[in-house]
Amino acid sequence: MLENNGQLFIVATPIGNLGDISLRAKEILGGVDLVLCEDTRVTSKLLARLELTPSTMSFHEHTDPAKRQEIIERLKKGAKIALVTDAGTPAISDPGGFLVKDAVDAGVTVTPIPGASAFVAALSISGFPIDRFTFMGFPPHKKGRQSFFKEVAEAEHVVVFYESTHRIDKALEALKDVKKPLVVCRELTKMHETIYRGSAEEVLQQLGETSMKGEFVIIVGK
Numbered sequence: 593m594l595e596n597n598g599q600l601f602i603v604a605t606p607i608g609n610l611g612d613i614s615l616r617a618k619e620i621l622g623g624v625d626l627v628l629c630e631d632t633r634v635t636s637k638l639l640a641r642l643e644l645t646p647s648t649m650s651f652h653e654h655t656d657p658a659k660r661q662e663i664i665e666r667l668k669k670g671a672k673i674a675l676v677t678d679a680g681t682p683a684i685s686d687p688g689g690f691l692v693k694d695a696v697d698a699g700v701t702v703t704p705i706p707g708a709s710a711f712v713a714a715l716s717i718s719g720f721p722i723d724r725f726t727f728m729g730f731p732p733h734k735k736g737r738q739s740f741f742k743e744v745a746e747a748e749h750v751v752v753f754y755e756s757t758h759r760i761d762k763a764l765e766a767l768k769d770v771k772k773p774l775v776v777c778r779e780l781t782k783m784h785e786t787i788y789r790g791s792a793e794e795v796l797q798q799l800g801e802t803s804m805k806g807e808f809v810i811i812v813g814k
Contacts, residue, residue, distance in 0.1 A: 598667035600695045601674040602688065604681040604707030608782035610641055612708050618642050620705050624672040628663070628691070634678045651675065653687040660694055667700045674705075681709045685729040685754060711752045714777040714809035717787065718750070721814065725750040731763060741766040744812055751812045760799070760808050767792035773813040779806040 601620050606612040621627060622644045628651035629635035635648060651663070667673060675682045675691060682688035695702050715722050726747060731740045744751050744767070755763045760776075767774065768791075776788040776795050786802060788795045 597701065598670045599672050599701045599703055600667055600692070601672070601703050601705050602682050602692065603674045603676050603705040604709065605635075605638060605676050605679060607679040607708045607710050607713070607780055608785075610638065612781060613638070613642065614705070614707050617705050617707055618644070621646060621674055621676075624674045626666070626671065626673045628673060628675045630676070630678045630686070635676055646674075651688070651691065655687070660691060663691065664694050664698050664700065667695060668698055679708070679710075681707065684709060684711075708781070710777075710780055710807070710809050711754070713780050714775065714811055715750075715752055717777075718775045718811045718813070720750045720773075720775070720811060722750055725752060727751075728753040730754045730756070731759070733759075737766075745770045745772075747812070748814070750814060753810055755808045755810055757805050757807065760804055760810075761796065763808075763810060764792045764796045764799075767810075767812065768796075770812065775811040775813070777809040777811075778803075780809065782806075 601624065603617050603620055605617065621639065621642065624646055627635065627646045627648045629648050630652050632648045632650050639646065663673065675688050677686050677688060683692050692702055711727055715725065726749065728740070728744070728751060731737055731753060770792065774790065774792055774795055778786045784806065788798045
């Protein structure tokens with residue numbers, strides 16, 4: 593149910609399979625005044641599939657601070673606004689976190705609408721002990737990349753992070769000397785979903801035999 597005052601809804605959307613949208617997410621997206629989207633073209637496809645026609649506006653890492661403030665002012669005046677990313681849960685390795693902080697600081701009610709998250713889905717099928725783990729987002733492209741992988745190698749518990757199709761081979765090369773098991777998930781919930789298990793070198797070999805295209809979640813075991 594929507595409250596009478598302004599509310600910001602953080603709405604998780606499918607990471608591939610549109611069947612993973614929740615009934616609650618559909619209800620919220622159909623009832624708000626505005627849906628903020630990482631890419632309106634991507635979200636419009638989901639909304640069309642759900643037969644919903646809310647107003648949409650782009651919101652991403654390059655959004656001007658002034659525009660963020662305009663959104664907060666609308667919320668303070670009573671607007672119901674949903675924030676979505678292209679796939680998964682907003683604010684997780686995503687600039688939506690800035691808007692959430694702005695809303696909290698302004699006293700606006702922020703409500704999570706849970707759903708798909710790629711790293712949680714990957715952890716659930718890893719087979720590793722995940723009572724304690726560290727999520728590290730995406731590795732830096734240049735500066736800090738070596739330190740990132742050093743931290744991964746020295747971790748005493750499970751580590752999970754994302755990597756793009758353009759750098760997955762370099763990430764696995766950086767983990768070749770780490771004597772820990774890996775689970776690498778490619779294109780989770782999509783048609784070409786593939787799970788690779790083994791050492792970094794073994795996973796590299798498996799990838800070479802299939803495809804390096806797609807979005808990846810890398811889990812480094814203990």
